[in-house]
Amino acid sequence: MRKSVLAAAGMTATALFIAFAPAAEAGQHGRTVHVQGAYGRSYAHDRHVSRQPGAVSVSRGTQTNGGYGVASQRGANWGDGVYSGGASRTFNNGASASRATSVVDNHDGTYSYSHSRTGYDGDTRSVSGVVSRP
Structure with a gap:
């Protein structure tokens, strides 16, 4: 139970930080980089960001x-x-x-939270609950 309360407090702090953080300028931007190395080695990297209010x-x-x-x-x-957020990562070999x-x-002075995480082995762990506002 203690881990759940600490996890919820951390998630609550993150959610509040995001809610009260200075608003970034709305819009989209991104870039793609192609790099050619020695012996025919190369890679391409791209990053794209989209920001809207909320x-x-x-x-x-x-x-x-x-x-x-x-x-x-x-x-x-x-x-x-x-607040809701998430992330995913997938490799070419299918691992994600x-x-x-x-x-x-x-x-009412409380927050409900839930968090789930799925590992590369497919194992999913979840935690959820309700905590009082500090």
């Missing part, structure tokens, strides 16, 4: 000419006492992992 998403990817690569996405939405978090202000 939402942000970021996607990244790296691919080598040797067939190795990884793609990752993360994003968050917040507003009206609700993800996480998702949500925090809801119950407007």
